[in-house]
Amino acid sequence: MAALTAVLLTSGTATAAGTNSAEEVRTGKGSGTAGATAEYNGRVIDLSKGWQGASICVEQTFDNFLCYDDEASYRAAEHLDSSLPSTGTRAYTDCPSGYFCLWDNANYNNGSFPRVQYRTLGTHNLASIGFTNRANSVYNNRSGWTVAADDTCSSETLWVETRISELSNWQRQYCSGSWNNKIDRVTLRS
Numbered sequence: 001m002a003a004l005t006a007v008l009l010t011s012g013t014a015t016a017a018g019t020n021s022a023e024e025v026r027t028g029k030g031s032g033t034a035g036a037t038a039e040y041n042g043r044v045i046d047l048s049k050g051w052q053g054a055s056i057c058v059e060q061t062f063d064n065f066l067c068y069d070d071e072a073s074y075r076a077a078e079h080l081d082s083s084l085p086s087t088g089t090r091a092y093t094d095c096p097s098g099y100f101c102l103w104d105n106a107n108y109n110n111g112s113f114p115r116v117q118y119r120t121l122g123t124h125n126l127a128s129i130g131f132t133n134r135a136n137s138v139y140n141n142r143s144g145w146t147v148a149a150d151d152t153c154s155s156e157t158l159w160v161e162t163r164i165s166e167l168s169n170w171q172r173q174y175c176s177g178s179w180n181n182k183i184d185r186v187t188l189r190s
């Protein structure tokens, strides 16, 4: 019994250590003071210090983004369907397959509000892109779940399956209010 316990503990410790080191690498930028880097109109900007006029930022590699002025320039650059109106509400269909998208506005409405699109697995600190407490609607257009967390409410997380979510509709069980304008971190799971 004692031997078995020791084996299990060793195994558990090894697994935890591996997870921690991977996590540190993956969240290195987001957890420090430096913000996430984005390329926007030929410049490199630090999203934690503001989006400098960009309205859509799309993750390329882990916490590195390409940002665009608007929906039209984004869709042209990424060769996405541009047959729909390029301004105003396009709603959740703006979020392409394979991405977890967060809107700083209700009803999946971009307008003059920013939208961010994540694609890499792991935990992303929204502070590194200046997006804490801002998401009002999300679309997990991925097969894996995405888990959202609020630093002021450690007792619960919001698990988003492949679906759209208007965050004001998600009342919290252990903390006050809904998830509207509360998310600080998101974890994209495989």
Ligand SMILES: [Ca+2]
Binding pocket: 103, 104, 105, 133, 134, 135, 136, 181
């Ligand atoms: Ca907001």
Ligand SMILES: [Ca+2]
Binding pocket: 132, 133, 150, 151, 152, 181, 182, 183, 184
């Ligand atoms: Ca929060």
